[in-house]
Every structure is written in C-alpha cells, then in structure tokens.
Amino acid sequence: MTKETDESIMVPAAVIKRLPKYHRYLEELLNEGREKISSQQLGEIVGVSAPQLRQDLNYFGNFGQQGYGYNVKKLYNSLAEVMGIQQKSNMVLVGVGNIGQALVNSRDFEKRGFYLSAIFDTNPKLIGLEINGLVVKDVVELKDYIAENDINIGVITVPASSAQEVANQMIKAGIKGIWNFSPVDLKTPPNIQVENEHLTEGLLRLSFKVKEE
Amino acid sequence: MTKETDESIMVPAAVIKRLPKYHRYLEELLNEGREKISSQQLGEIVGVSAPQLRQDLNYFGNFGQQGYGYNVKKLYNSLAEVMGIQQKSNMVLVGVGNIGQALVNSRDFEKRGFYLSAIFDTNPKLIGLEINGLVVKDVVELKDYIAENDINIGVITVPASSAQEVANQMIKAGIKGIWNFSPVDLKTPPNIQVENEHLTEGLLRLSFKVKEE
C-alpha cells in the first residue's frame, strides 16, 4: 500500500480560492486574442508570484510547456474543467427577497453553465409570481423538486432564522453544494459543500481597514 | 529609534477576516443573555481553536480576565469599536441594477452604523426614481456629492466595464474605502481600502469543491 491512498493530494483552500481569479483573467486574455503567456506575465496580471502560479497549476496537471509557457486557450479550458464548468449544473434558489430577486434577474452565472431551474419562497404573495421567466414555487415542493430534477446546487437567500431549516431540506433531498447568502454558518455533513457569501462581514472588514489607516 | 516606528503591529489579513465572525457570534450570545464566556467555549462555537481566538483578540487589547474568561458584552463592544462600528459612517452607492437595488432595499447594514446617503446611476430611466426612500442621482453629481457630504465608503455595483472609472472618481473625491461588487480587481492607491464581493468566484469555488467530492 503506497501513500497514494487518496485519488489525489488534497488541494489547499488557499489554492482553491485563487482558481476562479486565474480563470477570469485568462478569459480576458483570450478575448484580447492572446495566444501564449508565461507564468511570470500571468502572475503579474493576476497579482501572484510566478512560482506560486506554477505551484498552484501543478496541483491539477502539467498545463505548460518548458521554454514556451502556457497556451492561453488550453489553460483556460483546463481550469474550466478543473472547476466543473464544462458540464452544466442545475440549481434551485430559496428565498425570493432582495438578494434572491437580484440573482434571479441577473443570472450572470448562466454563461458559466450554472442554470437556475426553479425558485421557491414561503410568502403566499410571492408564490405564483413570475420573475425573469421563473415562477415562484411554494417551498413545500422543494424536496420533491430537487429529488426529481437532477439539482446539485442550492442557493439560500432566506433570512437567517430559516436558513438552517432550508439547508436541512436541501440536504435531505440530495443536494451536493450550497451557495449561502444568509448570515449564518450552516451545520452540514462533511460530504456537503458550502460556500458562504456573508456580505455584511465584507463591509465590516472594510470598515476595520479604513479605520486602521 | 526603537522598532515601534508604527503605531501598532500590522494585523494579519487572516485575523481581520475572522473578526466579523467573532462579532456576529458574540451578538447572538448577548441576545441569549450570556454574561461570560471562556476562549475555549467561544472558540468551539465560532469554529476556531481557543489559543487562536486568544491570539487574535490580543492584537487589539487584553479583553479577558485570568481565571474568569471574557465578559460577553464588554468583548462585543470592544470588537465593535475595533471594527469602527461605533462611529456611524456614510456611504454612496453607484449602479442601481439588480444587486444595487437589492442593497438599497435591504439596507441590512444600517443597524451596524453604515448609512446609505445617496445612490447614483447613468441610466436616464433610473435617474429621479425613488427606491426605498432614496432618489437616484445622476452619476455626474457623484464627485461633488462625496466631497461635500462626509462620505467615506463607496459601494460599486456597476457592470465590470465601468467599475474602474467609478472607482477613480470616488477616489478623486476623497473616499476612503470601496465595497466592490463588480467582477474586477480595481487598481487603487495603497491608502484606499477595497473589499471585493466577487459572487461568481464563490459559485466557481463551490462548483470545484462539489466536483472534487
């Protein structure tokens, strides 16, 4: 038994955090028609050191070529695959309040392959309403909908008080990941992935930094 | 000349990131009527180790008492002061689109002392419109408004293509911090603080983690 018990070496959280940024800048470069780039150059653009960039990339494969650098298109596609952008994934959203509606209306993520399949709320005044092509469903239908429609990501945009309950239902119905906008740290089993958007925390950090100056 | 050139030791970014979370959980404890808590107990609730919590807090002062622990109310207030929540601060928001409107409507941050003073857009259809008590102003008035109204934080919720330009204007007018929702890394002088809410990056990280499972 070698030490290769796991399929792959665990990727540090710090590396995962940087991946979307690499992807975003590569997209820009691609749109500018750039063909090749060195770790030195890309690092400067993104704001990381060249060795760090190479280290990060090499967690996922050898995307470069000695003496040449990286092919922008190839690297962009490789990162997209690493992040699971290639295969489209379906999401549900619960909580059609301010942020919920903003997400439903913008649907910025659809061009990245994340489709909003259905939206839910408990408010009778909202249920039945159509927002940007989606009819608000009653949250009592949530579990069945997830189970029957190949949904793997749930978006939570409800008030803090009901976020955990919504998460529980999503998990029971078989969701794999939760994109959480409620100012709550959800309790979830280890096989469920959670990404928090705690907006107010961002503002408090900003305030601290401004004050510190 | 001692090594105490700086007023205080630089606080690591990792510590700053955790502060709002401490604050949030202390608020909960306060609401539950909790009077005292040990670093051990608070650490468990927040999800950090007890020594780490003590280390973090001691960047800002000695808030505890040996043999006793921390007084919840006192610690809560101390952290609020550290983060600059005590003195109220005024903000402007530019970009009354989906997320912009959501922020204007919710104004969750007002109970933390962050007041939205004015909102701006370039769209003639939006200018003059009233949203949750605030009339949308023309962005040409932005600079003068900031300069004349003791504004120290600017919120950017415009499309990526105009984010840098808006930031430039804010900075010229004397803003201290930028809360940026545009998927762009703003170029700013070192005395300007920036906090990014790159929502799509969060979704991509989530996708990666789901795929990795």
Place this chain on the structure above:
DNA sequence: TAGATTGTTAATCGATTAACAATC
C-alpha cells in the same frame, strides 16, 4: 488560598518563495 483561564512565548505546521534541473 486553590482553581481557572488568560496573555504570551516557544514549537509546529503549512503555505509561499527561491532555486535549479529537466526539457521544449
């Protein structure tokens, strides 16, 4: 006073950077 728990120094761990051999 004895027990508890902080504040703080020292040890460990992990992540970043430097260096360079491999190789296109």
Place this chain on the structure above:
DNA sequence: TAGATTGTTAATCGATTAACAATC
C-alpha cells in the same frame, strides 16, 4: 543547438497550536 521557461524540490516565511507562567 541555445535560450527560455516549466515542473519540482528545498529553503524561508508566516500563521496556528501547544505550553505554561502570570494572575484574577
């Protein structure tokens, strides 16, 4: 081939954890 730049190992740096003396 010579020059360039990757992939990767080793060195450094910073952040977390352990340990314990200080003290309430």
